[in-house]
Amino acid sequence: MDTSVICPRFESAISILSQRWTGLIIYQLLSGPKRFSKLTEVIGISGRLLSERLKNLEAQGLVSRTVYPETPVRIEYELTEKGKSLKPVMDEIQSWSQEWIEAPPETTAETK
Amino acid sequence: MDTSVICPRFESAISILSQRWTGLIIYQLLSGPKRFSKLTEVIGISGRLLSERLKNLEAQGLVSRTVYPETPVRIEYELTEKGKSLKPVMDEIQSWSQEWIEAPPETTAETK
DNA sequence: ATATATTAGTTACTTTATGTAACCTATTGT
DNA sequence: ACAATAGGTTACATAAAGTAACTAATATAT
Numbered sequence: 001m002d003t004s005v006i007c008p009r010f011e012s013a014i015s016i017l018s019q020r021w022t023g024l025i026i027y028q029l030l031s032g033p034k035r036f037s038k039l040t041e042v043i044g045i046s047g048r049l050l051s052e053r054l055k056n057l058e059a060q061g062l063v064s065r066t067v068y069p070e071t072p073v074r075i076e077y078e079l080t081e082k083g084k085s086l087k088p089v090m091d092e093i094q095s096w097s098q099e100w101i102e103a104p105p106e107t108t109a110e111t112k
Numbered sequence: 113m114d115t116s117v118i119c120p121r122f123e124s125a126i127s128i129l130s131q132r133w134t135g136l137i138i139y140q141l142l143s144g145p146k147r148f149s150k151l152t153e154v155i156g157i158s159g160r161l162l163s164e165r166l167k168n169l170e171a172q173g174l175v176s177r178t179v180y181p182e183t184p185v186r187i188e189y190e191l192t193e194k195g196k197s198l199k200p201v202m203d204e205i206q207s208w209s210q211e212w213i214e215a216p217p218e219t220t221a222e223t224k
Numbered sequence: 225a226t227a228t229a230t231t232a233g234t235t236a237c238t239t240t241a242t243g244t245a246a247c248c249t250a251t252t253g254t
Numbered sequence: 255a256c257a258a259t260a261g262g263t264t265a266c267a268t269a270a271a272g273t274a275a276c277t278a279a280t281a282t283a284t
Contacts, residue, residue, distance in 0.1 A: 005154045013209035014135040023126045042117045072230045089204040097125035
């Protein structure tokens with residue numbers, strides 16, 4: 001049975017974006033290079049999965065990894081051109097969400 | 113610990129799209145209403161998961177389900193306005209994939 | 225020299241999601 | 255009554271994700 005009645009490139013793109021966390025990682029990196037610890041903190045992903053995702057994104061040419069041998073060591077993850085070119089996709093998701101997703105109630109501090 | 117440093121609406125939108133299969137289901141329905149069996153066939157998803165995903169999409173107001181009591185019964189799934197409004201997102205993913213994903217080699221018949 | 229602090233991960237283990245295939249229900253044509 | 259068809263559901267196996275403790279490398283403090 002042939003699964004790929006759908007355009008294989010589109011399917012491939014969707015499979016990248018439909019993997020949990022990758023969208024958020026790319027979104028965060030669109031605002032500039034980030035360190036490992038910053039990403040875990042801001043996204044709420046575990047080290048285990050972040051590590052795995054970053055390796056995949058690197059292998060797919062979307063993200064580059066740079067080591068700065070300072071002390072303590074600083075390692076930055078940055079989008080490549082291919083990664084940055086996803087900005088229009090993220091922008092569309094963003095604007096769709098603003099129009100169609102209703103604001104969730106505040107859980108922490110009430111904004112009155 | 114606060115996970116949502118990211119805009120909650122964006123996070124919510126991403127969580128819909130980053131669930132496996134939902135992107136492809138929406139993409140298929142953008143070209144018009146489809147039946148259950150057609151979706152399984154064209155996407156390559158199992159009945160179990162398609163059923164689950166369609167229920168979620170319905171609950172989220174992205175898809176509507178219509179029963180036509182013909183014989184045999186015909187049930188059609190169709191995007192709501194909210195669902196259709198994802199077209200620009202899908203279009204951006206499509207055009208990104210055309211520019212940045214390389215064509216995979218033909219596996220079935222060689223196109224020479 | 226030893227102890228401590230910091231970043232960036234990895235390992236071992238549990239829980240949840242997905243894949244697979246057989247089965248069920250309702251309707252109708254034979 | 256029996257088979258055929260659409261649209262699912264159930265039970266079970268495998269893969270992915272969540273959690274928390276641990277490790278490696280380097281530099282500063284004692």
